[in-house]
Amino acid sequence: MSLSITSLASIAIDLQSGIAHPDRFARLIRTLRQLLGSDATALLRYEDRQFCPLAIDGLAQDVLGRRFALDAHPRLEAIARAGDVVRFPADSELPDPYDGLIPQHSDLKVHACLGLPLFADQNLIGALTVDGMNPLQFDSFSDEELRLVGALVAGALNTALLMEQLENQTPAAAVVPAARKNDGGEMVGLSAGIEQLKKEIEIVAGSDLNVLITGETGVGKELVARAIHSGSARAANPLVYLNCAALPESVAESELFGHVKGAFTGAIHHRTGKFEMADNGTLFLDEIGELPLTLQAKLLRVLQYGDIQRVGDDSSQRVNVRVLAATNRDLKQQVLAGEFRADLFHRLSVFPLHVPALRERGDDITLLAGFFCEQSRAKMGLKQVVLSAGARELLHRYDWPGNIRELEHAIYRAIVLARAGHPAGELVLEPQHFQLAEVVPQTMPAAAADLTPGVDNLRQATDEFQRRVIVQTLAANGSSWAAAARQLQLDVANLHRLAKRLGVK
Template sequence: MSLSITSLANIAIELQNGISHQDRFARLIRTLRQLLGGDATALLRYEARQFRPLAIDGLAEDVLGRRFALDAHPRLEAIARAGDVVRFPADSELPDPYDGLIPDHTDLKVHACLGLPLFADQNLIGALTVDGMDPLQFDHFSDEELRLISVLAAGALNNALLMEQLENQTPAVAAVPGATRSSSEMVGLSTGIMQLKKEIEIVAGSDLNVLITGETGVGKELVARAIHRGSARAANPLVYLNCAALPESVAESELFGHIKGAFTGAIHHRIGKFEMADNGTLFLDEIGELPLTLQAKLLRVLQYGDIQRVGDDSSQRVNVRVLAATNRDLKQHVLAGEFRADLFHRLSVFPLHVPPLRERGDDITLLAGFFCEQSRVKMGLRQVTLTDGARELLRRYDWPGNIRELEHALYRAAVLARAGKADGEIWLQPQHFQLDTDAGVKPASVASAHHIPAVNNLRTATDDFQRRAISNALDANAGNWAASARQLQLDVANLHRLAKRLGVK
């Protein structure tokens, strides 16, 4: 079997159809998977020594949120270095980044793997990956045919990147020393987060002050970093100050600095945050906690650009853009006389609101994948995979602590799941997540919690319940373990292990 002119033409047509780049990319990999007969395909964007999935087909949804660093994924590094079609042998000892991430094949290793690096003007911009469970899956296709596919895909991806750069009107990341997209990236494709990204792109290129609002843990500092990164000040410092952690006695010195002898303990000159951020950006987190006396002095800096060190009679000019963040309703604090109205209006020239995680839908799954990959790398594991049951639990939870709570929950779950696992491949189950279900899970998922009878031994009761559940599932599915695993929302390999431990198998 080989690719016909018609099939290649179909790929080209798919890349012209669709109302968005995302739609075109989805069509491309869907068509490619059908043509090559693989079990999973992915289009990846390359930047800052990592691959970021743009579109996937046949892979778990959380893959879209994962970021694959070359240093942590030798197969992807091989694709990035190759410059041509890469065919990995079926017995390759290099771990596959998608092991455990192909639904219905989670208990099997990927056997056939193709990598097509994508170039624009000899620069690597991305890759296509095609994976299959059959070791001989792609042997019938020649390198020449696969190169044609990579050329078509590279052209489409390069056009999308050029359009993005024109729309953003921002310099390339490489123009900013040390900058990477991953350091200020907001993972998510929900309507709310996409709108926020557009607003960030609009305001970043200006020099306006920005007030960032949102609940604790939604990622307000991430928004501030994205604004700074997209601004003309990006090569200069972004200085952070948490106003809530400032004792009033030292707050003025922290902001504006002091001279030697200004007060007891001032044994040398010290510059403040405003001087540190000169020609750059100052991010004032929890601005609502700033004392009223300091609010007046901050207002003066915003109006005239002058600062005065504590104990110094002279003033000096600074050129600083101020980004402020709060989880409070500052309008109400203004009405209550707890926050200056004139400062509020100065700061909120361009307000940005970060939506809570519970309003971001499938972004929860993408973020879970992002943190799974981060925990895998930090803990030196081969694989960290979410079971269907774990994904469902995460989607149903309300996340009062937002993204910060999700991140901590994933890391705790990975630590618990790793206990006793020598092979470094862990599956995150619902029981690994220590969530406050009484406060955070939607009522439908805990409706039966009030009817659980009292027990004397929780472990024994849990084991008995799991034995009955497994036995009932096997009876309902005529002894089919794979079907029973799907019903129980477990990986089939984990079901076999659990059944063996419980004495069902």
């Protein structure tokens, strides 16, 4: 069997059609899988010494969220280093990155594997991988035929990258996903909400506007701030982080603006504040809604006039700082309640961005689960981490009050539990490895409706309800007792005592 002129022509036509390139690539690899008779096909994009799946066919959906670092995947490294078609022998000892990830053959290892590196002007831009369970599956195709397929796909991928470059109006060296940042973080997802967010980040990153980032705890607001900074003209300068909720009011002014020696008891030397550290760069103020009103006035002055004054210093100095702020609170309501200055709110929210909750992102849950599985696999030195169909269904059913942060922790805990019985390091995560039943869905009425106690067990039912509420609120606030206490309108010491009595601690 070989590829006919008609087959190759159909590939070329698929690639040149006018649909958006993600759809075009998805259709292409479906066509290739049929033509080559493979069990799984994937188109990967190369960047930062790793391969990122753009389109897959025959593989588990979570593969789209995985990022395959060359250092951790010798087969993909071999493809990246090759200048030609790579055929791996059926008895190759190199682990295949897709072992366990072909749904119909999850209990079998890949036996036939082809890799086609994709080049543009001698620069590696991606790869096409073709896998099969039959060791002789691709023997009938010549290298010449496969090279032609690779050339067609490489041309289409390069065109798509150039189009992305023109749309974003970025230099060629910066043609990377908008939410990608140099220190390893990435905004993973293909849902409508996250795609819209990525577009808005691209729009605002190139400006110098202040940005207010809103969203629930754990949705990734800091990641959005990093994406804005890395896409801005300030990217070569510092991004300075400050958590306003962790600031005692007595030292908050010093943290923001610095102090001089002798300004107050304990000020034994000069201190540089966050604004000075961020000069010509970006200052990210997390949980801005927690900033005391007295400091809000001083922050407003910096935003208006660009000058700061160290505590205990009579002179002022000018700084050039872009401010990004984030909050999980409703600042408009805080303004109405007199807890947040209206003029500061308007200064900060010149360009507001909202990060959607995980439960609103549909299939992104699967992609993010795959991303964290691969990340944990590499960190823990495991051979393989696969999500079973039952585990994927469980993750989709769950409400994720703690959002992405909770998902990341849930994946890590599941891997730790699964690894206890599999020292060889080839893990399949099953529903029983996830401890999600401890947190009830976010709808309080449903939780309350489950409690239909008789008079005799009213105290027990009350304790159980309080226990559920505390656990749920902790999860929704990233396990922060202080934040949970604020949401429950309790003193944090009282919350600790109550949790201890109820057995939560």
